[in-house]
Amino acid sequence: MQDIEPKLVNIKDPDLIASVIYSLIEGTYAVGIILDDAAPHHCPVLATSIDPARDVLLLSVSASEEALMNQTVPFQFGLLAQKTSETLRFDQITAHHCRVLGEHIEIECEKPTKLQVASKRSAYRIPLAKSMPVPVSIVTFKGTAPLQGILRNLSLGGCLVQLPINDIIGIKRDETLAHLRVTFPNGETLCSSAQVKHMRIEPNTNHALIGVQFTSPAKSFTQQLWYVIREIEREVAIRKGNAGQIVAASELFKLNDPDNVAHFESLTQSSGTPEDSTPMVVPLKTIARQLNAQIIALQNGEHLASDAVNECAISLLALLHEDRQAFFYALSCLNDQTRLIQHSLNVAGKLADLLTTTPQYATLTDQIIAAALIHDLGKPLLLSNELKSLTGVMSESEKSRLRAHPRHLFKQVDTSSWLNKNVALAVLGGINERLDGSGYPLGLKASALPELSRMAMVVDVIDALTRPRDDRQAWTALEAYRYIHDHPEKFDAQWLTRYIKRHGFLPIGSLIEFSHGFLAWVMALDENGRPSKVRVVRNMSRPTIRINEVLSTVDFYQLGEIKNEVKAERYKLLPF
16 A cells, blocks of 8 residues: 555544543654644644543643743644654643643643644554454445454555455455445444455465455545544553553453354454364365465456466375375365366366376476366456356356466466467366356367367366355265266367276266265275275264264175265265
């Protein structure tokens, strides 16, 4: 946020003015007396104390100030209080008594009732402690559901908001947000339109930080904002034990509605991720954060960071080689990521696995995995008032608009320096094509589609079909296989066969049912593609009892015979 010019705010609220006067007494400002605007005479002064009973403020000035010694009470003066971020001015203060006390003059005056603030828009930024959670609701486009975040700091110019990393899709730098609402524990709200100025991902977390500038023109908003900033400053001082004479906690942070207690308490809890079912989930989430960082870069008109994408591809391949079965189970445990990120990681992982059986691509494996990781990252670039979300039930016009995502991604990928052009064309350009020409973006037919495109499209479609969407449930692996098998005009059957040989009919990450009524997640397969290790999570005869037990083939007799794959959505179950 830029410091364009000082922001002027006129304050008349007596309680707020009183809190500011206490700040003068605390010595947080350099204070001077103004005796005459026509011929200003500024001299340093100390605010020493306030007598609330008599509404009297006591000031102390050096006895060497002749201009003050020559004043006849009562007389009027002003106070100018300054620090780096702002200037405060109190006018028309009446002095009733002046007396010399040694080397100082004590001035007894009435408590100021008018205050003008000239503050730099961004300099006066107040950070909030983690124990002071303040929720922020952001609407990116009119008609879309609000995103829920936490206020991290506040200034007269704008604020910093912490959002779940999954919610950054659709937010772009310099874009105007439809609405922003800050809600304090006592129920008071700040509402404004706002413009996104910067965004970044917090290291080692699942959060993004969005800096916004307020664009509300109303004077009343600016006055309320300055009041809120002062109250936050006071509350922070109290909680740090630095409040001095400020003994009353801010009203903003008092929970007046008992129904809100649980909500605000939940906001102070650790923002860590759920317990992972396998250690391999941790490095996969690191790759996911890198991909989200690339989404931010693309949305802000920057090119992909080739080094970061290549590093993700190398890390993914290393995890696959380390323990293939644990790798695929970990891929199914990323439910706290967006569908886009889950899909990208799974397509890249399954494609990498097929590449290990395809020697002709050995020298290009890292490049192919990198292309698979980013193949859908052009979709967030299309978000606008015409396509407000990548989730939800889409109209035909929205679906048509979304099919342009490969072209938008190509504009941001420099194939001359880091991504092989043929790989880019085959994966980024060919993964959504079909053999009969019914795909996109170019409607290419079989003769124009290389083996790599044919392989990638099968992997892509299987993963897409076995994921839930807002307009349909997830398909089972068998249903997805049958769909591809029944459409030989669209898909190359040999790659379906090779995929099934690698993953079986009950793939790792599937939820299966046993004849004794148990439900379990497949964690490993034997050499024949049959489940050999499962995580048992439910006994249908006693569904309220939580189960989390890993069993291998030797113990399957307790569960009965394997019946079939079932749909996890129906039972609201997750792999961990």
